[in-house]
Amino acid sequence: MLIRGRQIKILEGTVTVMLAASAGHPLREFELAKDATHDLTMLRRAAIERSLGNFPPPVLPPPRVEQGALFIHGGGEMPPDVVQRFIDLAGGKDAPIVVLPIAADDSLPEDISRDTRALTRAGASNVTSLRARTRSEVQSPEFAAAMNAARGVWFNGGRQWRFVDAYMGTNAEELFRDVLRRGGIIGGSSAGASIQSQYMPRGSPLGNTDMLAEGYERGLGFLPGTAVDQHFTQRRRHSDMTQLMRRYPQILGIGLDEGTAIVVRGSTAQVIGRGKVHFYDYRTGPPGGDRDYLQTEAGQKYDLTHRKLLP
Secondary structure (H helix, E strand, O other), rough: EEEEEEEEEEEOEEEEEEEEEOOOEEEEEEEEOOOOOEEHHHHHHHHHHHHHHHOOOOOOOOOEEEEEHHHHOOOOOOOOHHHHHHHHHHHOOOOOOEEEOOOOOOOOOOOOOHHHHHHHHOOOEEEEEEOOHHHHHHHHHHHHHHHHOOEEEOOOOOEEEEEEHOOOOOOOHHHHHHHHHHOEEEEEEEHHOOOOEOOHHHOOOOOOOOOOOOOOOOOOOOOOEEEEEEEEOOOOOHHHHHHHHHHHOOEEEEEEEEOOEEEEOOOOEEEEEEEEEEEEEOOOOOOOOOOEEEEEEEOEEEEOOHHHHHH
């Protein structure tokens, strides 16, 4: 096999990969045949996770935002009123907002991201884009200074595993939480939605079709006890969430349509935008009926802790 950077490529014969059994995980063994590729960092992270214990744990903390607010958008174009709502919650057009565009392809575009343009077109006048990806860049004084001034943080779309690689285990995690502690807001769209949940669906660097990607299952956990998926109806992802719920029924599953968001304060999620939000609760087994989820629309509110629609 040939290893270049993080990519493994099998040149001849087969290679057997083994991950040791641990709490909640049986021994995992699989073969990579000639011409197959895999991701070395993903396998290393999977091995480390197995040494740390069982994730997700059988009992999860309640989905609650103790301070500040979360803004979780399902991807696609954001309706103008949705963009405006985020700006208002951040403190208005002059509020300092930090955009994190690094979930895009490895070669970041030189111009500003689509989400940055959406914010500035809606009137946000104090937007900073932080393109730091390496540990030294993320832990730089410049990164900390921008985050310490921020009233709003926005995670762009792309692939959520890139957020994990850049930020997890660095002081950026506490800087993000500090924004919430001082009453600010953390938002994001598509990949920037999934990274906010405790369990992160579709985290595999090999593609975005696998809901359960060992090694990239932990999100940044701003919304505990949840798994957030996006582009939900548009990409027909209902059965994918069902698969995840059957594997981890303790999780609250949340599927967001494009152009749709939830604003979370405390344990209440308010739906805004033009589509639907789907809530999956498997704690007592698969729900009966034609649907295994509760479908909500703009204006409705959902109690994340008690898992019920509010009047």
